[in-house]
Amino acid sequence: MNELIGRKVMKKELNTDIDISSAIQLPAMKEYGDKIECGRCGMKHLKAFVQLSQNFYFCPSCIQFGRVDSQEIFYHLPETQIVPREVLFIWQGQLTDGQQEVSQNLRTIITKNRNGMIWAVTGAGKTEMLFHAIYEALEEGKRVGLASPRVDVCLELYPRIQEVFPEEPIALLHGKSEIPYNYTKLVICTTHQLLRFYQAFDLLIIDEVDAFPYVNEQILHIGAQNALKETASLIYLTATPTKELLQKQKINELETIILPARYHRRKLPVPKLKWCFQWRKAINQGKIPKQMLSLLHLLMKKNNVLLFCPSIIVLEKLYTLMKKQLPDGMVAAVHSKDEERAEKVMRMRKNEFRLFLTTTILERGVTFDQVSVMVLGAEHRVFTESALVQIAGRVDRKMIHTNGEVWFVHDGQTREVKNSIRQIQQMNKLAEEQGLVDELCLL
Ligand SMILES: [Zn+2]
Known part of the structure; x- marks a missing residue:
């Protein structure tokens, strides 16, 4: 019976041995005139579009979880009591x-x-x-x-x-x-x-x-x-x-x-801008724009580089060109359709590649040591303000500082580019006002 507490599930989703006799029954769908509302996902649809047969409807919006239709019933049990208890909590770390x-x-x-x-x-x-x-x-x-x-x-x-x-x-x-x-x-x-x-x-x-x-x-x-x-x-x-x-x-x-501040008390790296006129045309002609290439070499002297591309097509073209520029095995590329994605990300975590080309799939949720970031075509619509802030946030996450940098390479600044930089600067200012960051001592 515990399975039903705080749940709302159909009979077909439950183990057959579960006793549902005392469960609360809720309608799977509710009718409102010419519309019908799904009891699971809350979406309303015109009856005419979701009719299976006479007076029999289904919900297309949440069908990936198994079909809800008007002949089903949801079973539910409320949680009646909240009883204080002892919980073992062991954490030795310290908060800043x-x-x-x-x-x-x-x-x-x-x-x-x-x-x-x-x-x-x-x-x-x-x-x-x-x-x-x-x-x-x-x-x-x-x-x-x-x-x-x-x-x-x-x-x-x-x-x-x-x-x-x-x-x-x-x-x-x-x-x-x-x-x-x-x-x-x-x-x-x-x-x-x-x-x-x-x-x-x-x-x-x-x-x-x-x-x-x-x-x-x-x-x-x-x-x-x-x-x-x-x-x-x-x-x-x-x-x-x-x-x-x-x-x-x-x-x-x-x-x-x-x-507004990271645990290690350093400011967020503020993205720098590099204008690269008609970068797309150059890549289509089989050339890496010179400004971009020299900047990459400079960044790679200090750190590995994550290079964000606006599309898989650009990524693949650039990858082919980069392989000719760098020694074997130094460069890799990853995107959402790549079956070896997880393995490559793991190898990058082990610092096996110096240059790692990616689409926005790595914009968040990943931490690499010792990286700088370059965004190619920062003006592209996939690079929203939040995507750019997240991408910039891949740099300098570890305790040890490695002078990682963030560069937006663009062919015309968008509002999203400007806003992302402003957002990062505002957070840094707030962190400074609140005394949450230290001045960087460069050795
Ligand atoms: Zn639904």
């Missing part, structure tokens, strides 16, 4: 002053059951700031969810959270997982998996809230809302908040905590 303040403010927001946003710069050390809040919530008997739009973020979070709560059973849920679902007080899942929950969480934290696909999929937003209990706290984590989140902050729907 900035992290400490965020951690404290976060706990205050959660105690008030308010919604909040942690806006912490790339490489600030977000996960550590959550530990105490999660610990307190669990000790109060609350059910806690940690969700991210990206599976790899969930996979990285899971061992880190399990390590600090060694006795806590944690459910790790994502599309590729084959482990059967079990009730746990602590859940780590993709934002898609939230659609199977209903009034489950007292505290729900969504990491990388501005990342694809959460950022532009309405069903995931509805899923997150429905996964919350009536009295609960929803916390968003981001380094690059969307306009919608900033708007919510303005009207005080979200209590916002800003952490």
Whole structure:
């Protein structure tokens, strides 16, 4: 029966031996005139478009989770009691002053059951700031969810959270997982998996809230809302908040905590600009633009270089040209359709390549030692303000400083390019005003 607590699932999704006799039954779909609303993802469709036969409809919006149709029923059990308990929490690390303040403010927001946003710069050390809040919530008997739009973020979070709560059973849920679902007080899942929950969480934290696909999929937003209990706290984590989140902050729907500095007390590297006239034409003609090549050689004297390309086509052309310029094995390229992607990223982590060409797939969620970053064609529409801030944020994340630099190579500056630089500068200024950064001692 525990399987049903805080869940909303159809019979076909349950193990056959589960007794559903005392479960609450909820309609799978609700009719509103000529429209019909899905009980799982909340989307409304015109009946005429989703009709299977007479008075029989289905929802196309969430069909990837198994079909919801008007003949189905959802089974649900509410969580009736919140019982305080003892939770083993072992974490020996120390928070910086900035992290400490965020951690404290976060706990205050959660105690008030308010919604909040942690806006912490790339490489600030977000996960550590959550530990105490999660610990307190669990000790109060609350059910806690940690969700991210990206599976790899969930996979990285899971061992880190399990390590600090060694006795806590944690459910790790994502599309590729084959482990059967079990009730746990602590859940780590993709934002898609939230659609199977209903009034489950007292505290729900969504990491990388501005990342694809959460950022532009309405069903995931509805899923997150429905996964919350009536009295609960929803916390968003981001380094690059969307306009919608900033708007919510303005009207005080979200209590916002800003952490403008990284844990190592150095400022964020500010991107530098290099104008490269008609770079695309040059590459199409089989030439690497001279300014770009000399800059690359300069950067590679100190660090490895991550070179972001605006498309797979550009990436492949440039890769062919670069292989002729550099000794064998020094350069590699990766993109979303590359089957060896994970292996290449791992090899880059081991510093096996000096130059690593990539598309925006590596804009976030990865940390390499000793890198500088170059963005080729920074004016391209794939390089939004948040993508550029995230890309710039790949540099200087480790404790040891290696003089990593960020360069935007462009053929005409866009508003996104200017705004991304302004955003980074503003965060640095804020960090300085709050005394969270030190002057860099160059040896
Ligand atoms: Zn649906």
